[in-house]
Amino acid sequence: MKTLLVAEFREGKLRVKYSQLIAFAQQQGSEASMFLVGSPGDLPQFNGPLYLADVAKYGEYNPSVHKQLLLDVIAKEQPDQIVFHHSSYGWDLAPRIAVALKAAQIAEVVAVEEGLPVVPVCNAKLRRKIKPTTAQTVLTLQAGAFGLEDDPVGTPTVVAIDADAAGKVQCTGYEAAKIEGVDLTKSEIIVSAGRGVGKPENVAMVQALAKALGGEYGASRPVVDAGWVEHNRQVGTTGSTVTPKLYVACGISGAIQHLAGMKKSEFIVAVNTDKDAPIGEVANVLVVADLKQFLPVLTEKLNAL
Amino acid sequence: MNILICIKQVPDMESKFKINGEGNWYDRADLAWRMNEYDEYAVEQAVRLKEQVKDADLTVLCIGPDQVTETMKKALAMGCDRGVHIADADSYKREPIEIASMIAGFAKDKNFDVIFTGMQSQDRGSAQVGVMVAELLGIAAVTTIVGFAYDNGTINVKRELEGGSKALVTTTTPVVLTCQLGLNTPRYPTLPNIMKAKKKELLTLAADAGSVGSRQETAAFYFPEKKGGGIVLEGDAAELADKLIHLLKEKTGVLA
Numbered sequence: 021m022k023t024l025l026v027a028e029f030r031e032g033k034l035r036v037k038y039s040q041l042i043a044f045a046q047q048q049g050s051e052a053s054m055f056l057v058g059s060p061g062d063l064p065q066f067n068g069p070l071y072l073a074d075v076a077k078y079g080e081y082n083p084s085v086h087k088q089l090l091l092d093v094i095a096k097e098q099p100d101q102i103v104f105h106h107s108s109y110g111w112d113l114a115p116r117i118a119v120a121l122k123a124a125q126i127a128e129v130v131a132v133e134e135g136l137p138v139v140p141v142c143n144a145k146l147r148r149k150i151k152p153t154t155a156q157t158v159l160t161l162q163a164g165a166f167g168l169e170d171d172p173v174g175t176p177t178v179v180a181i182d183a184d185a186a187g188k189v190q191c192t193g194y195e196a197a198k199i200e201g202v203d204l205t206k207s208e209i210i211v212s213a214g215r216g217v218g219k220p221e222n223v224a225m226v227q228a229l230a231k232a233l234g235g236e237y238g239a240s241r242p243v244v245d246a247g248w249v250e251h252n253r254q255v256g257t258t259g260s261t262v263t264p265k266l267y268v269a270c271g272i273s274g275a276i277q278h279l280a281g282m283k284k285s286e287f288i289v290a291v292n293t294d295k296d297a298p299i300g301e302v303a304n305v306l307v308v309a310d311l312k313q314f315l316p317v318l319t320e321k322l323n324a325l
Numbered sequence: 326m327n328i329l330i331c332i333k334q335v336p337d338m339e340s341k342f343k344i345n346g347e348g349n350w351y352d353r354a355d356l357a358w359r360m361n362e363y364d365e366y367a368v369e370q371a372v373r374l375k376e377q378v379k380d381a382d383l384t385v386l387c388i389g390p391d392q393v394t395e396t397m398k399k400a401l402a403m404g405c406d407r408g409v410h411i412a413d414a415d416s417y418k419r420e421p422i423e424i425a426s427m428i429a430g431f432a433k434d435k436n437f438d439v440i441f442t443g444m445q446s447q448d449r450g451s452a453q454v455g456v457m458v459a460e461l462l463g464i465a466a467v468t469t470i471v472g473f474a475y476d477n478g479t480i481n482v483k484r485e486l487e488g489g490s491k492a493l494v495t496t497t498t499p500v501v502l503t504c505q506l507g508l509n510t511p512r513y514p515t516l517p518n519i520m521k522a523k524k525k526e527l528l529t530l531a532a533d534a535g536s537v538g539s540r541q542e543t544a545a546f547y548f549p550e551k552k553g554g555g556i557v558l559e560g561d562a563a564e565l566a567d568k569l570i571h572l573l574k575e576k577t578g579v580l581a
């Protein structure tokens with residue numbers, strides 16, 4: 021089996037998570053090559069052929085250009101699988117490749133069981149194992165689902181590539197993440213509010229509990245998007261990644277993008293009315309309760325200690 | 326402007342799911358249904374674009390069984406002008422490429438300037454349909470947008486990237502845009518608009534799924550094994566609080 025791994029480069033830097041792609045190929049015992057629109061001065065640690073288009077010439081992500089560069093490599097290399105991260109780069113480019121190749125695309129692979137990829141359904145409450153019926157398959161891997169024990173080592177054999185392509189979509193620059201205000205990554209105790217708080221007034225219950233525990237309050241994305249809590253308190257892939265001693269998730273379902281930001285916390289308590297909420301998978305204690313009733317009682321008892 | 330918005334009807338994610346008889350999807354009985362969250366942002370952005378340019382026609386399209394027209398009515402009440410329901414009781418089994426082919430088949434001779442979709446559906450979550458529609462139609466696509474501005478044929482959007490940074494992207498029509506959470510705050514349909522929506526055109530077309538065959542099959546559909554090991558506490562609030570405080574004292578140093 022031959023696997024082509026699609027690595028990423030952004031804002032002048034190679035994205036280090038390419039090791040997850042290598043881990044996937046190794047787990048499959050597959051021969052691997054890599055594709056990158058990047059810089060000859062910032063190469064991945066990888067033993068194998070690296071098809072490299074120089075970012076100085078092709079620029080950072082332009083869908084049509086990257087598609088053409090990648091399709092040329094696929095035509096030459098004839099891989100059985102083309103593997104991306106399930107990321108803003110991967111989920112944008114992968115379907116374009118799948119359509120061009122008329123190949124099955126399987127998104128957000130979390131595991132491979134009996135040789136077949138497995139993906140989450142309904143916020144990870146269910147799983148689906150998929151059998152592709154095309155010769156080639158396009159896969160995107162869920163962040164963190166595959167990993168190497170040690171940092172990757174090796175030196176790639178660089179094969180410089182070129183293509184003639186232009187596209188109507190132009191990236192004109194980047195806007196950095198806002199980072200002023202509280203820095204949750206430094207907090208030892210975090211109590212976060214999820215959509216289960218129901219209305220902005222109830223965020224106060226979460227704040228009160230955080231105070232009673234001597235910690236900070238955070239939030240899941242919908243609570244931030246709604247403007248109930250400021251963005252620098254958002255936990256997850258598009259917010260902060262935190263590792264406190266105690267994380268209390270109040271009315272948070274446990275979507276993968278939230279879990280990615282807090283699952284390495286030392287001790288996790290979840291308060292949720294849904295006993296089957298996926299947050300239960302990472303929680304040391306799941307309190308099945310309505311947070312509106314439970315949080316005030318807990319806060320009062322803590323304050324009385 | 327001619328604008329298409331693709332929406333999907335999905336179950337409430339807090340539902341208690343069961344596996345269907347065929348063993349290839351969740352059982353559709355006894356679930357509460359709603360508009361895919363990401364698609365609400367798509368509908369809202371389209372309505373705002375119409376408010377800006379005035380001269381625009383908004384078609385909302387949904388593929389699914391008859392019950393999806395309930396969700397389509399919400400999109401009409403939010404401000405879409407007409408609905409197109411592609412009736413397909415088997416839509417739950419279809420892969421993104423099949424859904425995308427049906428959408429592209431409908432859109433191909435209608436000259437839509439902008440096609441809005443959600444970045445992903447909450448149940449299937451493949452994040453494929455929007456981009457595939459664009460590729461099948463041979464037009465541009467920008468995914469995961471959290472900012473949108475239109476000015477005389479030019480579209481400036483912000484694409485969300487990992488870690489909270491954003492790419493500033495410029496493109497022109499025709500284009501497919503896939504909408505991410507937080508793009509805007511979707512409006513609640515008002516009662517007068519709900520009444521008005523009842524009179525709007527809602528056309529049902531028969532599904533023509535012949536064009537693209539399936540490229541994958543469901544080999545198994547199941548609940549993930551509970552790794553758990555976590556303690557589950559249930560009962561009266563005061564009792565729960567005592568138990569939790571006891572556990573925090575026993576297992577963590579935070580109350581010391």
Ligand SMILES: Cc1cc2nc3c(=O)[nH]c(=O)nc-3n(C[C@H](O)[C@H](O)[C@H](O)COP(=O)(O)OP(=O)(O)OC[C@H]3O[C@@H](n4cnc5c(N)ncnc54)[C@H](O)[C@@H]3O)c2cc1C
Nearest residue numbers: 214215216240241256257258271272273277293294310311
């Ligand atoms: C590319 C991308 C990036 C993302 N980045 C992030 C990110 O950085 N951070 C993030 O959080 N999300 C992120 N998301 C969104 C994520 O997928 C989920 O939509 C989000 O985490 C859900 O937030 P929630 O758990 O608060 O809400 P929901 O999923 O709606 O869950 C609400 C929970 O509250 C419970 N509940 C309801 N009422 C009560 C009550 N009275 N008492 C107790 N419990 C109650 C419900 O049972 C449910 O489990 C991202 C998504 C995408 C696609």
Ligand SMILES: Nc1ncnc2c1ncn2[C@@H]1O[C@H](COP(=O)(O)O)[C@@H](O)[C@H]1O
Nearest residue numbers: 331332388442443445446451452453454
């Ligand atoms: N059955 C459907 N009918 C109309 N649009 C759909 C359907 N399924 C998916 N879409 C659109 O495609 C987007 C991405 O879906 P998916 O690729 O399944 O994650 C959704 O947010 C919708 O905008």
